[in-house]
Amino acid sequence: MRRILRPIKKFVVKITPKYLLETLAEVECTIARRWVSSAHRRLMAIQWSLPSQPEFFDHQIDLFYWWLATRNSLWLERGVFGSLALRGGCVLELACGDGFNARNFYSLRSERVVACDFDPKAIKTAEGKNSASNIEFLLADIRTEMPEGRFENIIWDAAIEHFTPDEIAKIMDNIQSRLTDDGILCGYTIVEKPDGTKSLSHHEYEFKSKEDLLRFISPYFKNVTVFETEYPVRHNLYFWASDGILPFGPGWSEAVTYCR
Ligand SMILES: C[S@@+](CC[C@H](N)C(=O)[O-])C[C@H]1O[C@@H](n2cnc3c(N)ncnc32)[C@H](O)[C@@H]1O
Numbered sequence: 001m002r003r004i005l006r007p008i009k010k011f012v013v014k015i016t017p018k019y020l021l022e023t024l025a026e027v028e029c030t031i032a033r034r035w036v037s038s039a040h041r042r043l044m045a046i047q048w049s050l051p052s053q054p055e056f057f058d059h060q061i062d063l064f065y066w067w068l069a070t071r072n073s074l075w076l077e078r079g080v081f082g083s084l085a086l087r088g089g090c091v092l093e094l095a096c097g098d099g100f101n102a103r104n105f106y107s108l109r110s111e112r113v114v115a116c117d118f119d120p121k122a123i124k125t126a127e128g129k130n131s132a133s134n135i136e137f138l139l140a141d142i143r144t145e146m147p148e149g150r151f152e153n154i155i156w157d158a159a160i161e162h163f164t165p166d167e168i169a170k171i172m173d174n175i176q177s178r179l180t181d182d183g184i185l186c187g188y189t190i191v192e193k194p195d196g197t198k199s200l201s202h203h204e205y206e207f208k209s210k211e212d213l214l215r216f217i218s219p220y221f222k223n224v225t226v227f228e229t230e231y232p233v234r235h236n237l238y239f240w241a242s243d244g245i246l247p248f249g250p251g252w253s254e255a256v257t258y259c260r
Contacts, residue, residue, distance in 0.1 A: 036064045036065075037064055037065045037068065037069075038065075039064075040060065040061045040064040040065035040066075041065045041069075043058070043061060044058075044061045044065065044066065047061075053200075053201065053202075054121070055097075055119055055122075055162070055200075055202045056097030056098055056117070056119065056122045056125075057075075057097065057098065058098045058100075058125060058129070059075060059097075059098055059100035059101070060098075060100070060129060062075040063100075072231060072233070074229070074231050074233075074234060074236065077188070077229060077236065077238070078101065078157045078158060078187075078188040078238070079100075079101045079104065079105030079106075079157075080105070081186070081188070081238045081240075081247075082101065082105060082106065082155050082157060082186050082187070082188075083105050083106065083109065084240075084247040084248075085153060085155075085184040085186040085240050085246075085247055086106065086109050086110055086152075086153055087110075087152035087153055087182075087183065087184065088109060088110060088111065088152070089110065089111050089112075089151070089152035089153070089180075090110070090111055090112045090113075090114070090149065090150070090151045090152055090153075091106050091110045091112070091113045091114070091151060091152070091153040091154070091155060092113075092114050092115075092116075092147060092149065092151040092153070092154045092155070092178060093106065093113060093114070093115040093116070093154075093155045093156075093157070094116060094142050094146070094154065094155065094156045094159060094171075094175075095116070095117055095118075095142065095156065095157075095158075095159030095162065096115035096116060096117050096122070096126060096137070097117060097122050097125075097126070097158070097159075098122060098125045098126055098129065098130060099115055099122075099123075099125070099126025099127070099129070099130035099131075099135070099137055100129075100130050101155075101157060102115040102126070102130060102132075102135050102137075103130035103131070103132050103135060104130070106153075106155065107132045107134055107135050110134070110152075110153070111134065112134050112135075112136070113132075113134060113135045113136070114135075114136050114138060114147050114149065114151075115135060115136070115137050115138070116137070116138040116139070116140040116142065116146075116147055117137075117138075117139070117140070118139065118140060118141040118142070120139055123137050123138070123139045142171055142174075143163070143167055143170065143171065146171070146174045146175075146178070147178075148178070149178060150178060150179075150180055150183075151178055151179060151180065151183060152179075152180050152182075152183045152184070153183060153184055153185075153186070154175050154178065154179055154183065154184075154185045154186075155185075155186055155187060156175075156185065156186075156187035157187050157188045158187075158188050158189065158190075159187075159189075160187060160189045160216075161189050161190060161203045161204065161205060161206050161207065162202055162203060162204055163204050163205065164204045164205055165205055165216070167204070168205070168216050169216070172216065172217070172219075172220050173220075175220075176220050176221075179242075181243060181244065182242060182243060182244025182245065183242060183244070184240055184241065184242040184244070184246065185217075185221070185239075185240070185241045185242065186238070186239060186240045186241070187238070187239055188236065188237070188238050188239075189206075189207055189213065189236075189237050189239075190206060190207070190234055190235060190236055190237065191206070191207055191208070191209065191228075191235035191236070191237060192206035192207065192208055193206075199234070207237060210226045210227075210228060210237060213226055213237050213239065214226050217239055217241050220241065221241040221242055221243055222242075222243045223241065223242055223243065223244075223245075223246050223249060224239065224240070224241040224246075225239065225240045225241075225246050225247070225248075225249070226238070226239045
């Protein structure tokens with residue numbers, strides 16, 4: 001009799017209120033995860049398979065669907081590497097797209113973020129999905145109306161390749177005049193594919209190599225770091241540039257203090 005009762009007792013003991021609540025919550029999460037993931041898969045299919053193709057990616061699709069489907073964490077790198085350069089003061093994000101990084105990487109550890117893009121749909125998405133009290137999203141074409149001010153950080157992620165070499169030079173002049181003396185410019189771009197085809201039709205100039213990117217940035221700053229990561233689908237370039245301290249450079253470990 002005891003032999004029969006013991007396993008039953010064991011089972012009965014396990015069914016605590018916490019066990020019940022946790023099981024219910026797990027079931028709810030499983031249903032919610034599948035739903036949110038398939039909804040974002042459909043959103044991506046509509047946005048990227050039907051004309052016309054957008055110029056920015058809604059990173060909530062990465063968060064809820066694409067990352068899990070592909071196991072590719074590349075989309076997070078720019079936010080992580082850009083965060084290493086944060087100085088805690090004012091940030092200007094150029095060509096911010098959906099504003100995901102402004103909110104989820106740059107705003108918490110900075111006093112204020114001004115994030116701009118020339119696409120009204122990008123700014124609408126940013127305001128709708130990624131707003132925060134210290135972020136100002138602005139509609140602005142950075143070729144002609146780069147926001148004024150002085151910034152400790154300027155971030156130019158996944159967008160330098162959307163400009164011609166002449167435009168890049170003009171934008172670099174404007175970046176330089178808006179950065180504080182020890183401010184840091186950072187950003188991300190891609191290397192041109194070996195067959196020379198463009199990764200996105202909106203790209204004006206894709207960089208040939210690390211050295212090719214360096215020649216656009218080095219004339220403006222005393223210290224420049226460019227480094228690469230490679231994924232099956234993309235060869236990536238990241239850059240930090242400043243007249244002051246750069247991440248992992250001399251003096252950086254003492255300089256990391258920043259939090260609002
Ligand atoms: C690939 S998205 C990158 C968005 C975001 N920075 C990110 O890392 O996900 C390129 C962005 O550059 C913006 N862009 C292109 N030309 C621009 C210009 N002249 N002025 C401002 N934004 C521009 C596009 O609207 C688009 O949102």
